[in-house]
Amino acid sequence: MKKNKKVAFYTLGCKLNFSETSTIARSFTAEGFDRVEFTEHADIYVINTCSVTENADKRFKTIVKQSQKVNPDAFVAAIGCYAQLKPEELADVDGVDLVLGATEKFKLTSYINDLSKNEMGEVHSCEIQEADFYEGSYSIGDRTRAFLKVQDGCDYKCTYCTIPLARGISRSDTMANVIKNAEEISAQNIKEIVLTGVNIGDYGKGEFGNKKHEHTFLDLVTELDKVEGIERLRISSIEPNLLKNETIDLVSKSRAFVPHFHIPLQSGSNALLKRMKRRYMRELYVDRVKKIKEVMPHACIGVDVIVGFPGETDELFLETYNFLNELDISYLHVFTYSERDNTEATSFDGIVPKKIRAKRSKMLRGLSAKKRRAFYESQLGTTRSVLFEGENKEGYIHGFTENYIKVKAPWNPTLINTIHTVELTEIDEDGLVRFNFVEEFAL
Incomplete structure (x- = not known):
């Protein structure tokens, strides 16, 4: 059944999703499927979903339609965060045959026994508490760099975020397995590895669902720096409260780690950070940026920021804008707040009208362009x-x-x-x- 059958993948969302799609794709090729582009005629289309923003939810329907236009008889499977959070909703989308939740997605090939279309989307979804084991993954063959997953899930309770509901508790890969995966990637002549996870600074917590702290993130980066054949290692995104001085110092003296940090801020207002249940105040963020620039003046620092969070008045938005304007950072990733079901923030007062959210987003995107230009200019001649x-x-x-x-x-x-x-x-x-x-x- 599987010989010469074609499978195509579409990934929405983050680097972590890309690493998992790639691993799942390798399980298909191991069973005799040929992987093709999503725009090509395939027997199976797999869509790895995201649920961070409302837009990612909406795009899912469009992508299903695209696959059905190319081959109306193709089998369509939905996996990923949105599939865990809203499995029935995805199963109801016209053309969807199978929806797999957080614990089932890596076993996708075993769910596909018959490629005929289902009248109704079939759902296999767990309670998120059952997602207490760790499944390693990395992306390969798609780019000149690989995304290497080292951690999954999150124990934080940020009031706007669905990720703990979609991915479960914080848990990590073993050090030995991360090193083995890094060596496998290196053997494929890939020059750069990007470390990815939901909350990678929390690495070491919950190996296979327990709460032992066998290794820390610092232990991990210290060991990875010794792996021969890797030209570059990049840390994808790390919480400011988990980015320690020792890690910054290691990167500054490292053989392979590059001077690039992506550090979520979310708001430059302490009042909003408290409302978001973030685990730091803006003063700590300033301290992290200063420390990086002290030991690596040429380092690039990217920032995640949310606009339009409930309670964000004009004054509080300007507080964030001015804070970022004065900070020695290199670019912004701007997220317009969107209400997510089953998050605490949906019950908050002070809802910001969507037009104002869009206006503030545009202002911060303009600031990001200015910051990037200034950073690039500072590096000319180097x-x-x-x-x-x-x-x-x-x-x-x-x-x-x-x-x-x-x-x-x-x-x-x-x-x-x-x-x-x-x-x-x-x-x-x-x-x-x-x-x-x-x-x-x-x-």
Whole structure:
């Protein structure tokens, strides 16, 4: 049944989802399926869903329609966070045949015995308390970098967030398995590994569902830095209260870890941080940024921020805007608050009208562009190493420096997945950076 059958995948959401999609895709190829692009004719379409924003929910229906246009007879399976939170809702979408929750998604191939369409979407979903085991994963073959999952779930109780409901308690991979996966990735000639998880600074907690703290995040990055063959290691996103001085110092002296941090802030107002049940105040955030810049002045710092949270008055929004404006950061990821079922914030007063949310979002996106430009300008004239990507975009090849500056050069396929030392020279009209080659980096 499975020989020469074709399977296609679509991933919504975060790097963690990409790592899990890739692992699930490998389980299909191991059983004789051929993986094809989502736009191609396939026998099975798998959609890995996200539920962080309202928009990700809406996009699911559009993606199902896309698959049905290409092949109306194809079997459609939904997995991921939205599938865990709202399985019946997804099963009701026209064309969906199977919905798997948090504990079932890695066993997807065993649920597909018959590829004929179901009249109603079939649901296999657990109570989230049952998601107390750890399933390692990493993405490979999709990019010049791999996303390596080291941790899953979250024990935090942020009032806007559904992730603990969708992914369960905080739990980690064993150190031995993370190192083994890193070595496997390295053997595939992938130059960069991005560490990912829901709350990676919490690494070490709950290995296989218990609460032992055998290893810390610092232990993990110390050991990963020793793995031969990995040119670059990047920390994807880490809570400010879990980013310790020792980790920052290690990155500053590291062989492979790059000077790039992505640190969620969510609000520059202490009043709103308390309302969100975040585990720090803005003063700690300032301290983290200062520490990074002290030991790595060239480091890139990205920030997550939410606009339009209930109770965000004009004054509190301006407090966030001014706080970010004065902070030595490099770019923002701006999220417009959207109400999520079964979160505490849905009962809060002070609802911000959607038009005002959109206006504030636009203001912060403008600030992000200004911050990125200023950071890029500060790096002109410096020598950096660039890892080149594999895509031809309108006659150009793109790449990223170790400190996350996006560069461009005329298309040259021999540069794909290679690292070269360059001098950053100027910012082009599209905001990307041009450069001169200095010397060939050790490949």
